[in-house]
Amino acid sequence: MRTLKRAYIEITNVCNLDCSFCPKTGRRKEFMSEPLFEKILQQLQGVTEHIYFHIMGEPLLHPQIGSFLDISHSLGFKVNLTTNGTLIDKTGDMLITKPALRLVSFSLHSFDKETDNSGIYLDKVFSVISKAQSRNILCGLRLWNVTGTDGTDPNRYILSRIEKEFGTGPLSSDLSSRGIEVAKGVYLNFAREFEWPGIEKEPVGSSGFCHGLRDQIGFLVDGTVVPCCLDSEGSIALGNINTQNFSEIIKSQRSKAIYDGFSSRKAVEELCKKCGYRTRFNG
Numbered sequence: 001m002r003t004l005k006r007a008y009i010e011i012t013n014v015c016n017l018d019c020s021f022c023p024k025t026g027r028r029k030e031f032m033s034e035p036l037f038e039k040i041l042q043q044l045q046g047v048t049e050h051i052y053f054h055i056m057g058e059p060l061l062h063p064q065i066g067s068f069l070d071i072s073h074s075l076g077f078k079v080n081l082t083t084n085g086t087l088i089d090k091t092g093d094m095l096i097t098k099p100a101l102r103l104v105s106f107s108l109h110s111f112d113k114e115t116d117n118s119g120i121y122l123d124k125v126f127s128v129i130s131k132a133q134s135r136n137i138l139c140g141l142r143l144w145n146v147t148g149t150d151g152t153d154p155n156r157y158i159l160s161r162i163e164k165e166f167g168t169g170p171l172s173s174d175l176s177s178r179g180i181e182v183a184k185g186v187y188l189n190f191a192r193e194f195e196w197p198g199i200e201k202e203p204v205g206s207s208g209f210c211h212g213l214r215d216q217i218g219f220l221v222d223g224t225v226v227p228c229c230l231d232s233e234g235s236i237a238l239g240n241i242n243t244q245n246f247s248e249i250i251k252s253q254r255s256k257a258i259y260d261g262f263s264s265r266k267a268v269e270e271l272c273k274k275c276g277y278r279t280r281f282n283g
Contacts (some may be wrong), residue, residue, distance in 0.1 A: 002250075003046075003047055003048060004047055004048045004214075004215060004216060004217055005048065005050065005215040005216060006048055006050045006051065006052055006080070006215065006216050007040075007044055007047070007048050007050070007051050007052070007216065007217050007218070007219065008051075008052045008054050008055050008216065008217070008218040008219065008228075008229040009032075009037070009040060009051050009052065009053060009054075009055075009218075009219045010032070010053075010054070010055035010056055010057060010218070010219060010220050010221045011031070011032045011037065011053050011057070011059050011062050011065065011068060011221065012030070012031045012032065012057040012058070012059060012061055012062045012221060013025050013027055013029060013030065013055075013056040013057040013220070013221045014029045014030070014031065014057050014058065014061055015056070015057050015058045015061070015084075016058055016061060016084075016086060016087070017058070017084055017086065019084075019109065021109060021144075021193060022056075022196075023196040023198065023232050024056075024232075025056045025232050025233060026233060027056075027220070027221075027222075027233065027234065028222075030221050030222065031061075031062050031063070031064075031221070032062070032221045034064055034067060034068070034071070036223055036241070036242065037068055037071060038071050038075075039241060039242075040219050040223070040241055040246075041071060041072065041075045041077060042075065043241065043245065043246035043247070044077075044246065045075060045076065047246070048217075049076065049077060049078055050077070050078050050080060050102070051072065051077050051078070051079055051080070052079075052080045052081075052082065052229070053065075053068075053079060053080070053081045053082065054080075054081075054082040054229060055218055055220065055226075055229050055231075055232065056221075056232050057221070058083060058084055058086075058087070059081055059082070059083060060083050060087040060088065060090075060091045061087065065091070065095075066094055066095075066098065069095070069098035069100045069101060070098065070100070072100040073098065073099050073100035077100060078100060078101075078102040079098075079100045079101050079102060079103075080102055080103040080105070081095070081101065081103065081104050081105065082105045082107060082142075083104065083105070083106060083107070084106070084107050085106040085107070085108070085121065085124070085125045086121065088106075088124055088125060088128050089124040089127070089128070092124075092127070092128035092131065092132075093128075093131070095128075096128070096131050096132050096135050096137055097135075101137055102137065102138060103137070103138040103139070103140060104128075104132060104137065104138070104139050104140070105139075105140035105141075105142055105189075106125055106139070106140065106141055106142065107142050108125075108141055108142060108143050108158055109142070109143060109144055118157065118158075119161075122158065122161050122165075125141075126161075126165050129186055132185075133183070133184060133185050133186065136185065137185070138185050138186075138187070139185060139186045139187070140179075140186075140187045140188075140189055141162065141182075141186070141187070141188045141189065142189050142190075142191070143155050143158065143173065143188070143189070143190055144173075144190070144191065144192070144193040153172060153173050154173075155173045159171040159172065159173070162182060162188060166182040166183040166186065168182050171188065173190060194276055194277050195276055196230060196232060196277075197230055197231075197271050197272075197274050197275035197276065197277065197278075198232075198233070198235075198271075198274065199233070199235050199270060199271055199274065201274040202274065203273045203274050204273065204274060204275065204276050204278075204279060205267075205273065205279075206266060206267045206268075206273050207265055207266060207267070207282075208262075208265060208266075208267060208278050208279060208281065208282045209262050209265055209278070209281045209282065210228065210262050210267070210272060210275070210278045210281060211228070211281070212227035212228035212258065212262070212272075213227045213228075213250070213255055213258050213259045213262075214259065214262065216228055216229065217250070218231060219241065220234050222240070222242075223240045223241040223242040224237050224239075224240050225237070225238045225239050225240065225241060225246070225249050226238065227255070227258055227269075230275060230277060231271060235269075235270075235271040236254075236258070236269050236271055236272075238250075238252060238254055238255050239252060258272070
């Protein structure tokens with residue numbers, strides 16, 4: 001079986017925010033059980049070392065996240081966690097004690113205006129980052145590199161706070177999407193805002209490339225296996241880990257068709273044909 005760079009595991013599809021850029025999900029809201037999580041990791045051994053608590057939902061809402069991190073460590077996995085950060089003051093001290101935790105990425109997209117709430121929010125994020133640095137846990141600060149309709153930078157307040165907190169020079173949203181290291185182990189990353197793919201969307205073309213099933217795989221909260229982290233509705237359900245072995249799912253005809261298609265620079269699935277994010281790899 002071929003190895004992958006990462007596996008995305010949606011430990012919950014429940015979120016405490018309602019962000020405009022998020023596609024939401026029509027699936028039943030639930031939290032992954034501990035036995036299912038452990039089963040996924042057992043079948044991923046030898047396939048990848050890195051798992052990401054990310055697809056839909058806010059992982060810090062999961063009441064067993066500490067146990068999930070312990071299981072990850074016991075089975076030899078490194079965890080990369082993406083969070084909106086709103087609950088970090090309640091969970092941060094516990095998280096940073098977990099040896100499995102490699103990276104915490106804070107999606108700051110929703111806090112782009114100077115308000116009392118955003119100031120308090122950033123104080124909590126920076127406090128946990130300081131503690132994480134002492135334990136050599138990497139931290140990411142993620143923003144859209146967008147420009148306001150009036151030509152101003154919507155990220156100005158957040159960037160000014162980062163400048164002050166870490167003593168950087170002037171920052172702007174024009175930075176490379178690869179980001180910069182603003183302090184030891186703390187990275188500021190930008191990305192172009194994109195529209196999530198959906199079966200109901202208009203096609204963007206069938207030619208091109210994607211890393212789905214080549215570098216990554218995804219597991220939805222109910223055990224459904226999908227080829228990438230952008231399949232928020234499970235439109236490309238390759239199988240379910242509750243009833244099939246992962247080795248069987250990854251070697252299925254549908255999985256092989258997707259992989260071989262992108263090897264020939266061709267999208268074979270309808271969702272892939274409607275994915276604008278995929279066009280970033282066309283160059």
